[in-house]
Amino acid sequence: MAIVKVIEIISSSEKSIEDAISNAVTEVSKTIHNIDSVFVKDIKVHVKDGKITTYGLICKVSFRIDEEERNQKTA
Structure with missing residues (x-):
C-alpha cells in the first residue's frame, strides 16, 4: 500500500505564476x-x-513515501 504525504510550501517568482510553480517543484525536489x-x-x-x-x-505538494524508508522507521 502506498503512503502519500502532503506538505505546504510558499513559492514566488518575479516572472509568472507558472514560474513560481516551477520554482516550487525545483526547490522541493x-x-x-x-x-x-x-x-x-x-x-x-x-x-x-x-x-x-x-x-x-x-x-500543497503530494509525494509517495518510499517503501524502504517506511520499513526503516518501523524497525
Missing part, C-alpha cells in the same frame, strides 16, 4: 523524492506603482 502533484491553494501578487512585481503561491 532537492530534498523530497517521488513528487506526485502540486495543488495551488492560494495565489497573490505584490504590486508597486500599478505593476505586478512578484507572484506568490501557497502550494
Whole structure:
C-alpha cells in the first residue's frame, strides 16, 4: 500500500505564476523524492506603482513515501 504525504510550501517568482510553480517543484525536489502533484491553494501578487512585481503561491505538494524508508522507521 502506498503512503502519500502532503506538505505546504510558499513559492514566488518575479516572472509568472507558472514560474513560481516551477520554482516550487525545483526547490522541493532537492530534498523530497517521488513528487506526485502540486495543488495551488492560494495565489497573490505584490504590486508597486500599478505593476505586478512578484507572484506568490501557497502550494500543497503530494509525494509517495518510499517503501524502504517506511520499513526503516518501523524497525
